[in-house]
Amino acid sequence: MDKGKHYLVGVFNDEDVLLHGVEHIREKGVRIEEVYTPFPVHGLDEALGYKRSRLPIAAFLFGMTGTMLALTMQIWMLGFDWPMIIGGKNFASLPPFVPVTFELTVLLAAFGMVGTFMIVSDLKPYKWPRQFDIRSTNDKHVMAIDLASNKLSKDEIARILKENGAEEVNEKNF
Numbered sequence: 001m002d003k004g005k006h007y008l009v010g011v012f013n014d015e016d017v018l019l020h021g022v023e024h025i026r027e028k029g030v031r032i033e034e035v036y037t038p039f040p041v042h043g044l045d046e047a048l049g050y051k052r053s054r055l056p057i058a059a060f061l062f063g064m065t066g067t068m069l070a071l072t073m074q075i076w077m078l079g080f081d082w083p084m085i086i087g088g089k090n091f092a093s094l095p096p097f098v099p100v101t102f103e104l105t106v107l108l109a110a111f112g113m114v115g116t117f118m119i120v121s122d123l124k125p126y127k128w129p130r131q132f133d134i135r136s137t138n139d140k141h142v143m144a145i146d147l148a149s150n151k152l153s154k155d156e157i158a159r160i161l162k163e164n165g166a167e168e169v170n171e172k173n174f
Helices: 015-027 044-048 055-081 095-120 154-163
Strands: 006-012 034-036 141-146 168-173
Touching: 006 015, 006 154, 015 044, 015 141, 015 154, 055 095, 141 154, 154 168
Parallel strands: none
Antiparallel strands: 006 141, 006 168, 034 141
16 A cells, blocks of 8 residues: 555746635635745735744744843852952842843844744754755746645646646656
């Protein structure tokens, strides 16, 4: 028994045709796995029905972690562990802590966002990416439809793709 995934791949030449095609294809009840484009297409994420990313929430949480870590570290070091009077200021004076706190906030927010993005996107150094059509990195727009997640037959989906502007419809197995 074949355990691979079977896809129908529609190749589009124009981003406007692709955008209208996505809307019409979804209206017909076809579930689109992903669309690959050589450049960002405005409105494509709304047409595909994607929800707003929660990455800014993760960035805020990582940034707050950096802020708390920086303040805790500096207050502990300069206030309790090794108190020194520098320039006649208190042991744990907050104004000198601002630059280090800012830098650690930005550092942890950036590293946290990169790590979160890589985990959510399933990007691993040992994983070979699925490429449905090499031309999607140059000049073509590629729509991948997983046949197992759709109720319509392969021929019906191919006909719908052709009706909505696909230049080519290919079958791809992974």
